[in-house]
Amino acid sequence: MxxxxxxxxxxxxxxxxxxxxxxxxxxxxxxxxxxxxxxxxxxxxxxxxxxxxxxxxxxxxxxxxxxxxxxxxxxxxxxxxxxxxxxxxxxxxxxxxxxxxxxxxxQNKTINFIWFDNQFWILITGFLFITKPTSIFIKTIISIWSPESQDSNQDNSLANAGNYIGILERLFVFCFILTGHFEAIGFLLAAKSIFRFGDLKEAKDRKLTEYVLIGTLISFGVAITVGLIVQALLLQLL
Incomplete structure:
Protein backbone atom coordinates (compact mmCIF):
# COMPACT_ATOMS: atom_id res chain seq x y z
CA MET A 1 0.00 0.00 0.00
CA GLN A 107 5.64 -6.88 -5.51
CA ASN A 108 5.13 -10.03 -7.59
CA LYS A 109 1.43 -10.13 -6.82
CA THR A 110 -1.59 -10.95 -8.92
CA ILE A 111 -5.07 -9.45 -8.86
CA ASN A 112 -7.26 -11.55 -6.64
CA PHE A 113 -10.78 -11.44 -8.02
CA ILE A 114 -12.05 -12.81 -4.71
CA TRP A 115 -11.91 -9.15 -3.65
CA PHE A 116 -15.12 -8.77 -5.64
CA ASP A 117 -17.19 -10.65 -3.09
CA ASN A 118 -20.88 -10.43 -2.32
CA GLN A 119 -20.44 -7.20 -0.36
CA PHE A 120 -18.87 -5.54 -3.40
CA TRP A 121 -21.75 -6.49 -5.69
CA ILE A 122 -24.33 -5.26 -3.19
CA LEU A 123 -22.54 -1.93 -2.75
CA ILE A 124 -21.96 -1.30 -6.45
CA THR A 125 -25.57 -2.16 -7.31
CA GLY A 126 -26.93 0.22 -4.67
CA PHE A 127 -24.45 2.90 -5.70
CA LEU A 128 -25.37 2.73 -9.38
CA PHE A 129 -29.12 2.51 -8.71
CA ILE A 130 -29.21 5.90 -6.97
CA THR A 131 -27.43 7.67 -9.83
CA LYS A 132 -28.96 7.89 -13.30
CA PRO A 133 -31.66 5.18 -12.88
CA THR A 134 -33.14 7.04 -9.91
CA SER A 135 -32.94 10.36 -11.79
CA ILE A 136 -35.00 8.87 -14.61
CA PHE A 137 -37.40 7.32 -12.10
CA ILE A 138 -37.97 10.65 -10.33
CA LYS A 139 -38.28 12.59 -13.58
CA THR A 140 -40.92 10.15 -14.81
CA ILE A 141 -42.95 10.38 -11.60
CA ILE A 142 -43.00 14.18 -11.27
CA SER A 143 -43.33 14.94 -14.99
CA ILE A 144 -47.12 15.04 -14.65
CA TRP A 145 -46.76 18.06 -12.32
CA SER A 146 -44.13 19.94 -14.33
CA PRO A 147 -44.91 23.65 -13.77
CA GLU A 148 -44.99 26.06 -16.68
CA SER A 149 -42.61 28.49 -14.97
CA GLN A 150 -39.92 25.84 -14.91
CA ASP A 151 -39.32 26.20 -18.64
CA SER A 152 -39.11 29.98 -18.48
CA ASN A 153 -36.38 29.80 -15.83
CA GLN A 154 -34.40 27.14 -17.65
CA ASP A 155 -32.01 29.63 -19.27
CA ASN A 156 -30.89 30.90 -15.86
CA SER A 157 -29.74 27.46 -14.75
CA LEU A 158 -26.64 25.44 -15.61
CA ALA A 159 -27.23 22.61 -18.06
CA ASN A 160 -28.32 19.43 -16.22
CA ALA A 161 -27.33 21.06 -12.89
CA GLY A 162 -30.48 19.82 -11.15
CA ASN A 163 -29.79 16.27 -12.29
CA TYR A 164 -26.20 16.31 -11.01
CA ILE A 165 -27.23 17.94 -7.72
CA GLY A 166 -29.81 15.20 -7.20
CA ILE A 167 -27.28 12.45 -7.88
CA LEU A 168 -24.72 14.00 -5.54
CA GLU A 169 -27.21 14.47 -2.71
CA ARG A 170 -28.35 10.84 -3.00
CA LEU A 171 -24.74 9.63 -2.93
CA PHE A 172 -24.12 11.70 0.21
CA VAL A 173 -27.23 10.24 1.88
CA PHE A 174 -26.19 6.73 0.81
CA CYS A 175 -22.73 7.18 2.37
CA PHE A 176 -24.16 8.78 5.53
CA ILE A 177 -26.43 5.77 6.11
CA LEU A 178 -23.68 3.22 5.54
CA THR A 179 -21.40 5.08 7.95
CA GLY A 180 -24.14 5.55 10.54
CA HIS A 181 -24.27 9.37 10.37
CA PHE A 182 -28.04 9.82 10.13
CA GLU A 183 -27.86 13.32 11.62
CA ALA A 184 -25.89 14.46 8.57
CA ILE A 185 -28.89 13.65 6.35
CA GLY A 186 -30.97 16.22 8.22
CA PHE A 187 -28.16 18.76 7.87
CA LEU A 188 -27.95 18.11 4.13
CA LEU A 189 -31.71 18.48 3.70
CA ALA A 190 -31.71 21.71 5.73
CA ALA A 191 -28.79 23.13 3.74
CA LYS A 192 -30.52 22.42 0.44
CA SER A 193 -33.74 23.97 1.72
CA ILE A 194 -31.90 27.17 2.67
CA PHE A 195 -30.27 27.50 -0.75
CA ARG A 196 -33.53 26.76 -2.52
CA PHE A 197 -35.68 29.02 -0.37
CA GLY A 198 -34.45 32.24 -1.97
CA ASP A 199 -35.14 31.08 -5.52
CA LEU A 200 -38.59 29.76 -4.66
CA LYS A 201 -39.48 32.92 -2.76
CA GLU A 202 -38.51 35.12 -5.72
CA ALA A 203 -40.41 32.90 -8.16
CA LYS A 204 -43.63 33.34 -6.13
CA ASP A 205 -44.94 30.19 -7.73
CA ARG A 206 -46.66 27.71 -5.44
CA LYS A 207 -46.69 25.01 -8.10
CA LEU A 208 -42.94 25.34 -8.61
CA THR A 209 -42.37 25.15 -4.84
CA GLU A 210 -44.47 22.00 -4.56
CA TYR A 211 -42.78 20.52 -7.63
CA VAL A 212 -39.30 21.04 -6.14
CA LEU A 213 -40.42 19.75 -2.74
CA ILE A 214 -41.87 16.56 -4.21
CA GLY A 215 -38.73 15.92 -6.23
CA THR A 216 -36.47 16.53 -3.22
CA LEU A 217 -38.47 14.29 -0.90
CA ILE A 218 -38.61 11.47 -3.45
CA SER A 219 -34.85 11.80 -4.05
CA PHE A 220 -34.03 11.64 -0.33
CA GLY A 221 -36.60 8.90 0.19
CA VAL A 222 -35.13 6.65 -2.48
CA ALA A 223 -31.58 7.24 -1.23
CA ILE A 224 -32.55 6.46 2.36
CA THR A 225 -34.48 3.34 1.33
CA VAL A 226 -31.67 2.00 -0.84
CA GLY A 227 -29.12 2.82 1.85
CA LEU A 228 -31.08 0.94 4.51
CA ILE A 229 -31.62 -2.05 2.22
CA VAL A 230 -27.91 -2.22 1.33
CA GLN A 231 -26.98 -1.84 5.01
CA ALA A 232 -29.34 -4.68 5.99
CA LEU A 233 -27.95 -6.96 3.26
CA LEU A 234 -24.38 -6.23 4.29
CA LEU A 235 -25.17 -7.01 7.93
CA GLN A 236 -26.61 -10.39 6.91
CA LEU A 237 -23.27 -11.27 5.30
CA LEU A 238 -21.26 -10.57 8.46
Whole structure:
Protein backbone atom coordinates (compact mmCIF):
# COMPACT_ATOMS: atom_id res chain seq x y z
CA MET A 1 0.00 0.00 0.00
CA UNK A 2 2.81 2.44 0.88
CA UNK A 3 4.37 1.86 -2.54
CA UNK A 4 1.15 2.87 -4.27
CA UNK A 5 0.88 5.98 -2.07
CA UNK A 6 4.41 7.02 -3.02
CA UNK A 7 3.69 6.51 -6.71
CA UNK A 8 0.40 8.39 -6.40
CA UNK A 9 2.25 11.28 -4.74
CA UNK A 10 4.79 11.26 -7.57
CA UNK A 11 1.92 11.37 -10.07
CA UNK A 12 0.21 14.28 -8.31
CA UNK A 13 3.47 16.24 -8.16
CA UNK A 14 4.32 15.57 -11.79
CA UNK A 15 0.88 16.05 -13.30
CA UNK A 16 -0.47 18.94 -11.21
CA UNK A 17 1.95 20.63 -8.81
CA UNK A 18 5.09 20.84 -10.95
CA UNK A 19 3.56 21.05 -14.40
CA UNK A 20 3.20 24.74 -15.42
CA UNK A 21 0.23 25.82 -17.53
CA UNK A 22 2.69 26.85 -20.23
CA UNK A 23 3.76 23.22 -20.57
CA UNK A 24 0.15 22.10 -20.91
CA UNK A 25 -0.60 24.74 -23.56
CA UNK A 26 2.53 23.87 -25.54
CA UNK A 27 1.73 20.14 -25.45
CA UNK A 28 -1.82 20.74 -26.66
CA UNK A 29 -0.57 22.87 -29.52
CA UNK A 30 2.48 20.89 -30.67
CA UNK A 31 1.55 17.45 -29.33
CA UNK A 32 4.45 14.99 -29.92
CA UNK A 33 6.67 17.84 -31.18
CA UNK A 34 6.50 19.63 -27.84
CA UNK A 35 9.77 19.50 -25.91
CA UNK A 36 7.77 19.95 -22.70
CA UNK A 37 6.02 16.63 -23.28
CA UNK A 38 9.36 14.87 -22.92
CA UNK A 39 10.31 17.02 -19.92
CA UNK A 40 6.99 15.94 -18.42
CA UNK A 41 7.65 12.27 -19.12
CA UNK A 42 11.16 12.51 -17.66
CA UNK A 43 9.85 14.28 -14.57
CA UNK A 44 7.41 11.44 -13.83
CA UNK A 45 10.15 8.84 -14.13
CA UNK A 46 12.53 10.78 -11.88
CA UNK A 47 9.86 11.46 -9.25
CA UNK A 48 8.83 7.81 -9.11
CA UNK A 49 12.45 6.67 -8.76
CA UNK A 50 13.29 9.25 -6.08
CA UNK A 51 10.20 8.68 -3.94
CA UNK A 52 10.53 4.87 -3.99
CA UNK A 53 14.32 5.13 -3.62
CA UNK A 54 15.19 1.54 -4.47
CA UNK A 55 17.68 0.54 -7.16
CA UNK A 56 15.52 -2.41 -8.19
CA UNK A 57 12.61 -0.04 -8.92
CA UNK A 58 14.45 2.04 -11.57
CA UNK A 59 13.25 -0.13 -14.52
CA UNK A 60 9.69 0.21 -13.22
CA UNK A 61 10.11 3.98 -12.93
CA UNK A 62 11.18 4.01 -16.57
CA UNK A 63 8.11 1.93 -17.43
CA UNK A 64 5.90 4.44 -15.58
CA UNK A 65 7.45 7.31 -17.53
CA UNK A 66 7.04 5.61 -20.91
CA UNK A 67 3.43 4.55 -20.23
CA UNK A 68 2.64 8.05 -18.99
CA UNK A 69 3.94 9.51 -22.23
CA UNK A 70 1.92 7.07 -24.35
CA UNK A 71 -1.28 7.82 -22.44
CA UNK A 72 -0.71 11.57 -22.70
CA UNK A 73 -0.04 11.31 -26.45
CA UNK A 74 -3.28 9.42 -26.99
CA UNK A 75 -5.18 12.11 -25.07
CA UNK A 76 -3.45 14.97 -26.89
CA UNK A 77 -4.19 13.51 -30.32
CA UNK A 78 -7.81 12.58 -29.75
CA UNK A 79 -9.20 15.23 -27.42
CA UNK A 80 -11.14 18.21 -28.73
CA UNK A 81 -12.42 21.31 -26.99
CA UNK A 82 -15.79 19.64 -26.34
CA UNK A 83 -14.27 16.40 -25.09
CA UNK A 84 -11.42 17.72 -22.92
CA UNK A 85 -13.19 16.89 -19.67
CA UNK A 86 -13.93 13.32 -20.78
CA UNK A 87 -10.37 12.75 -21.97
CA UNK A 88 -8.95 14.28 -18.78
CA UNK A 89 -10.92 11.81 -16.64
CA UNK A 90 -9.99 8.87 -18.90
CA UNK A 91 -6.35 9.99 -18.85
CA UNK A 92 -6.20 10.09 -15.05
CA UNK A 93 -7.96 6.72 -14.68
CA UNK A 94 -5.46 5.17 -17.10
CA UNK A 95 -2.50 6.58 -15.15
CA UNK A 96 -3.88 5.24 -11.84
CA UNK A 97 -4.47 1.80 -13.37
CA UNK A 98 -0.86 1.76 -14.59
CA UNK A 99 0.37 2.60 -11.09
CA UNK A 100 -1.71 -0.24 -9.63
CA UNK A 101 -0.31 -2.64 -12.24
CA UNK A 102 3.25 -1.51 -11.49
CA UNK A 103 2.74 -2.08 -7.75
CA UNK A 104 1.38 -5.59 -8.35
CA UNK A 105 4.17 -6.36 -10.81
CA UNK A 106 6.96 -5.03 -8.57
CA GLN A 107 5.64 -6.88 -5.51
CA ASN A 108 5.13 -10.03 -7.59
CA LYS A 109 1.43 -10.13 -6.82
CA THR A 110 -1.59 -10.95 -8.92
CA ILE A 111 -5.07 -9.45 -8.86
CA ASN A 112 -7.26 -11.55 -6.64
CA PHE A 113 -10.78 -11.44 -8.02
CA ILE A 114 -12.05 -12.81 -4.71
CA TRP A 115 -11.91 -9.15 -3.65
CA PHE A 116 -15.12 -8.77 -5.64
CA ASP A 117 -17.19 -10.65 -3.09
CA ASN A 118 -20.88 -10.43 -2.32
CA GLN A 119 -20.44 -7.20 -0.36
CA PHE A 120 -18.87 -5.54 -3.40
CA TRP A 121 -21.75 -6.49 -5.69
CA ILE A 122 -24.33 -5.26 -3.19
CA LEU A 123 -22.54 -1.93 -2.75
CA ILE A 124 -21.96 -1.30 -6.45
CA THR A 125 -25.57 -2.16 -7.31
CA GLY A 126 -26.93 0.22 -4.67
CA PHE A 127 -24.45 2.90 -5.70
CA LEU A 128 -25.37 2.73 -9.38
CA PHE A 129 -29.12 2.51 -8.71
CA ILE A 130 -29.21 5.90 -6.97
CA THR A 131 -27.43 7.67 -9.83
CA LYS A 132 -28.96 7.89 -13.30
CA PRO A 133 -31.66 5.18 -12.88
CA THR A 134 -33.14 7.04 -9.91
CA SER A 135 -32.94 10.36 -11.79
CA ILE A 136 -35.00 8.87 -14.61
CA PHE A 137 -37.40 7.32 -12.10
CA ILE A 138 -37.97 10.65 -10.33
CA LYS A 139 -38.28 12.59 -13.58
CA THR A 140 -40.92 10.15 -14.81
CA ILE A 141 -42.95 10.38 -11.60
CA ILE A 142 -43.00 14.18 -11.27
CA SER A 143 -43.33 14.94 -14.99
CA ILE A 144 -47.12 15.04 -14.65
CA TRP A 145 -46.76 18.06 -12.32
CA SER A 146 -44.13 19.94 -14.33
CA PRO A 147 -44.91 23.65 -13.77
CA GLU A 148 -44.99 26.06 -16.68
CA SER A 149 -42.61 28.49 -14.97
CA GLN A 150 -39.92 25.84 -14.91
CA ASP A 151 -39.32 26.20 -18.64
CA SER A 152 -39.11 29.98 -18.48
CA ASN A 153 -36.38 29.80 -15.83
CA GLN A 154 -34.40 27.14 -17.65
CA ASP A 155 -32.01 29.63 -19.27
CA ASN A 156 -30.89 30.90 -15.86
CA SER A 157 -29.74 27.46 -14.75
CA LEU A 158 -26.64 25.44 -15.61
CA ALA A 159 -27.23 22.61 -18.06
CA ASN A 160 -28.32 19.43 -16.22
CA ALA A 161 -27.33 21.06 -12.89
CA GLY A 162 -30.48 19.82 -11.15
CA ASN A 163 -29.79 16.27 -12.29
CA TYR A 164 -26.20 16.31 -11.01
CA ILE A 165 -27.23 17.94 -7.72
CA GLY A 166 -29.81 15.20 -7.20
CA ILE A 167 -27.28 12.45 -7.88
CA LEU A 168 -24.72 14.00 -5.54
CA GLU A 169 -27.21 14.47 -2.71
CA ARG A 170 -28.35 10.84 -3.00
CA LEU A 171 -24.74 9.63 -2.93
CA PHE A 172 -24.12 11.70 0.21
CA VAL A 173 -27.23 10.24 1.88
CA PHE A 174 -26.19 6.73 0.81
CA CYS A 175 -22.73 7.18 2.37
CA PHE A 176 -24.16 8.78 5.53
CA ILE A 177 -26.43 5.77 6.11
CA LEU A 178 -23.68 3.22 5.54
CA THR A 179 -21.40 5.08 7.95
CA GLY A 180 -24.14 5.55 10.54
CA HIS A 181 -24.27 9.37 10.37
CA PHE A 182 -28.04 9.82 10.13
CA GLU A 183 -27.86 13.32 11.62
CA ALA A 184 -25.89 14.46 8.57
CA ILE A 185 -28.89 13.65 6.35
CA GLY A 186 -30.97 16.22 8.22
CA PHE A 187 -28.16 18.76 7.87
CA LEU A 188 -27.95 18.11 4.13
CA LEU A 189 -31.71 18.48 3.70
CA ALA A 190 -31.71 21.71 5.73
CA ALA A 191 -28.79 23.13 3.74
CA LYS A 192 -30.52 22.42 0.44
CA SER A 193 -33.74 23.97 1.72
CA ILE A 194 -31.90 27.17 2.67
CA PHE A 195 -30.27 27.50 -0.75
CA ARG A 196 -33.53 26.76 -2.52
CA PHE A 197 -35.68 29.02 -0.37
CA GLY A 198 -34.45 32.24 -1.97
CA ASP A 199 -35.14 31.08 -5.52
CA LEU A 200 -38.59 29.76 -4.66
CA LYS A 201 -39.48 32.92 -2.76
CA GLU A 202 -38.51 35.12 -5.72
CA ALA A 203 -40.41 32.90 -8.16
CA LYS A 204 -43.63 33.34 -6.13
CA ASP A 205 -44.94 30.19 -7.73
CA ARG A 206 -46.66 27.71 -5.44
CA LYS A 207 -46.69 25.01 -8.10
CA LEU A 208 -42.94 25.34 -8.61
CA THR A 209 -42.37 25.15 -4.84
CA GLU A 210 -44.47 22.00 -4.56
CA TYR A 211 -42.78 20.52 -7.63
CA VAL A 212 -39.30 21.04 -6.14
CA LEU A 213 -40.42 19.75 -2.74
CA ILE A 214 -41.87 16.56 -4.21
CA GLY A 215 -38.73 15.92 -6.23
CA THR A 216 -36.47 16.53 -3.22
CA LEU A 217 -38.47 14.29 -0.90
CA ILE A 218 -38.61 11.47 -3.45
CA SER A 219 -34.85 11.80 -4.05
CA PHE A 220 -34.03 11.64 -0.33
CA GLY A 221 -36.60 8.90 0.19
CA VAL A 222 -35.13 6.65 -2.48
CA ALA A 223 -31.58 7.24 -1.23
CA ILE A 224 -32.55 6.46 2.36
CA THR A 225 -34.48 3.34 1.33
CA VAL A 226 -31.67 2.00 -0.84
CA GLY A 227 -29.12 2.82 1.85
CA LEU A 228 -31.08 0.94 4.51
CA ILE A 229 -31.62 -2.05 2.22
CA VAL A 230 -27.91 -2.22 1.33
CA GLN A 231 -26.98 -1.84 5.01
CA ALA A 232 -29.34 -4.68 5.99
CA LEU A 233 -27.95 -6.96 3.26
CA LEU A 234 -24.38 -6.23 4.29
CA LEU A 235 -25.17 -7.01 7.93
CA GLN A 236 -26.61 -10.39 6.91
CA LEU A 237 -23.27 -11.27 5.30
CA LEU A 238 -21.26 -10.57 8.46
Missing amino acids: ILFIKLLLAHLLGDFIWQPNSWVADKETKKHKSIYLYFHILLHGILAAILVWEIAFIPYAILIAISHGIIDLIKLNFQQNKTKRTWFIADQIAHILVLIAIVLLY
